[in-house]
Amino acid sequence: MNNSSTRVAESQKAVTRRRSRLIAAAFLAAATLLVGRLAWVQIAWGPELQQQAEAQRARVYVEPARRGDIVDRAGNQLAYTMQARSLTVSPVLLRKELREQQELQMSVDGLSREAIDAQVDARVEDVLRTMANEIPKMIEGAHAVNGAQDEDGEKARENRVSSKDILDKLHADSNYEVLVRNVDPDVAAEVAKDFHGVAADHQDIRQYPNGAVGENIVGKVSMDGQGQFGLEASSDSVLTGINGRSTEDVSADGQSIPGTLRDAVPAVDGSHVKLTIDVDLQTFVQRTLEQAKANSLAKDAEAVVLDAHTGEVLAMANTGTVDPNGNLEKQLAQGRSFDNYAISHPYEPGSVAKIITAAAAIEEGLTNPQEVHQVPGSIDMAGVTVKDAWVHDVAPYTTAGIFGKSSNVGTLQLAQRIGEEKFAEYLDRFGIGQTTGIELPNESPGLLPVVEQWSGGTFANLPIGQGMSWTTLQMASVYQALANGGERVEPRIISEVVGPDGQEVPAEPAKRTRVVSEETARTTVDMFRSTFQQDPMGVNSGTAQGNGIEGYQLSGKTGTAQKVNLETGAYSQSQFWITFAGIAPADDPRFVVAVMLDEPQRGPLEGGAGGQSAAPVFREISSWLINRENIAQSPPAEPFVLEQR
Structure with missing residues (x-):
């Protein structure tokens, strides 16, 4: 190289x-x-x-807690929770997947691309229409089989699942739609199995088995389970439990991966609330009020029944209460309401408030039932002239007669003996101008001017029940104090709360206030029997004559309060609140009943009978209670002399 x-x-x-x-x-x-x-x-x-x-x-699973029940004093359910399902869908995703399924099927069947494009939309639409038609049939068919079909045709039509509504939702340009709520779990599972893309989501349904009965007390929950009205709202934190949670890993195809379950926290159900309400009595009182409203042509009616000694609310009712099981929008448009007027809408009580003047005068040793007063037909106080409801010259009325006949002038004569400051003290003792402490939302304290703001005419109005406003519950509370030997007990509507573990949660004891002595209370209650007296000559007749119950002593007071004319700013001569509060029986108090009729045009009994008075309603409720409790008859009692002759 x-x-x-x-x-x-x-x-x-x-x-x-x-x-x-x-x-x-x-x-x-x-x-x-x-x-x-x-x-x-x-x-x-x-x-x-x-x-x-x-x-x-990871998938986080929520175990919903069950909301606690609300029951009456005997354990009858007023509200409870039932498990159900909501049928849901993602319309956009559903239509996309149905399109893919139809294209694949037509391709397998050998159709050309052109044929597939021409037919796919129609095929998807056929599937959607089949879903819209078959889902309602499956749901309504299950109702019929289970015997749950509503006997009320109108309500059944309101609750019927609409195929058109479902089809509209399936066409919606959204990623989430609820097709149907409140579906039986088994039916929902069947629908989800039969129709691609439909899910059966957990849902709790709050049931109100008594409809409108007690609904003003119980209230209602929203679609998401939050308390909206009444006890459902005020006790929401007690009724609502704590949801359970757990985490688990899943594979790409949605299968659970064994051994990955972690962070498991069990659900804690809500507590059960037991009320003092008697659902049978509540039903009777509501029905009686509705009848009284219709008979008297009144705008509204209210009533409260208390246990005379414990202050427990046995019934609390008003007319026009919503039935939560019906069409709410329709009912609200008709004037029905969720409001509990007996605690939230105060009004001037009228002569029913005179019992405070009577008790104060007796407690201070300023009079007794037999004292005779020379009562003129009118009285002037600080430039304000007040007259009696009937024309008379100077009349020799006893103290019992002043209140039995409801003399404004005689009441103000006694009030002058008491004096403004001392009278204001008694108003405070009886809880006027204060909330009662009831465990319900939206309670009004009423209206009472502070004594420093009293004008010359204020003291001419307050002792006869004008110039201040009470709720029906406050009215009942005043009479409860006297029925209970002079001790006012804060009204209570919750009897007990039972936790999910079955343990009772102690409730705070009701506040007690000594208003007058036992002797004064007995004397006052006994004296107000005069209201029911009936004298053929009319001399010793009271304003509630003819409304007694044979064999029983009753005590109470009628009231008529003028409403303010909004146009003139003065008291109206044609618009009134008609009230009555009383105790049954008077000799051994068991119940206190307070009633209000708003602008009745005639009597509350059938055909408008009974006079423009709320006393007949008191009598009906008291009679029902006496019969139901089988209360022994009262001993004979001497009538009072109302006018000395």
Whole structure:
């Protein structure tokens, strides 16, 4: 080999070595980059990527807590929760998947691309219409089989599932629609199995088995289970439980990965609330009020029944209460309401408030039932002239007669003996101008001007029940204090709360206030029997004559309060609140009943009989209670002399 060939060979070897080194360097550089990238991914991005992967695999499952029941004093259910399902769908995704399914099926059937494009939309629409038609049939068919079909044709039509509504939702441009709520779990599972894309989501249905009975007390929950009205709202934190949670990993096809269940926390159901309400009595009182409203042509009617000694609310009712099981929009448009007017809508009580003046005067030793007063037909107080409801000259009324006949003038004569400051003290003791403390929302304290703001005419109004406003519950509370030997007990409507473990949660004891002595209370209650007295000559007749219950002593007071004319700002001569509050029986008090009729045009009994008075309603409720409790008859009692002759 010559030198030239040797140089060429060495040159080629050098080139090969340089190329090898370059290739090796390139591989080394690439390897270094890959190792560095891998290290970066593992060290810097690793935790975040791991979290993302876990998030993609992990599924958090919620175990809904069951809302506590609301029951009456005997354990009858007023509200309870029933499990159901909501049928839901993602319309956009459903139509996309149905389109893919139909295209695949037509392709398998050998159709051309052109034929597939021409027919796919119609086929998808056929599936949607089948769903819209068959789902209602499955739901209504299950109702018929289970005997749950509503006997009320109108309500059945309101609750019927509409095929048109379902089809509209299936056509919606949205990712989530609720097709039907409140579906039986078994039916929902069948629908979800038969129709692609339909899910059966868990849903709790709050049931109100008594309809409108007690609904003003119980209230209602919203679609998402939150308390909206009444006790459902005020006791929402007690009734609502704590949802359980758990986490589990799933595979790409949605299958659970064994051994990955973690962070499991069981659900804690809500507590049960037992009320003092008697559902049978509540039903009777509501029915009686509705009848009284219709008979008297009144705008509204209210009533409260208390246990005379414990202050427990046995019934609390008003007319026009919503039935939560019916069409709410329709009912609200008709004037029905969720409001509990007996605690939220105060009004001037009228002469029913005179019992405070009577009790104060007796407690202060300023009079007794037999004292004779010379009562003129009118009285002037600080420039305000007040008259009695009937025209008379100076009359020799006894103290019992002043209240039995409801003399405004005689009541103000006694109030003058008491004095403004002392009278204001008694109003405070009886709880006027204060909330009662009842465990319900939206209670009004009423209206009572503070004594420092009393004008010359204020003291001419307050002792006869004008110039201040009470709720029906406050009215009942005043009479409860006297029926209970002069001790006012804060009204209570919750008897007990029972936790999900069955343990009773102690309730705070009701506040007690000594208003007057036992002797004064007995004397006052006994004296107000005069309201029911009936004298053929009329001399010793009370304002509630003819409304007694044979064999029983009753005590109470009628009331007529003028409403303010909004146009003139003065008291109306044609618009009134008609009230009555009383105690049954008077000799051994068991019940206190307070009633209000708003602008009655005639009597509350059938055909408008009974006079423009709420006393007949008191009599009906008291008679029902006496008969139901089989209360022994009262001993004979001497009538009071109301007018000395």
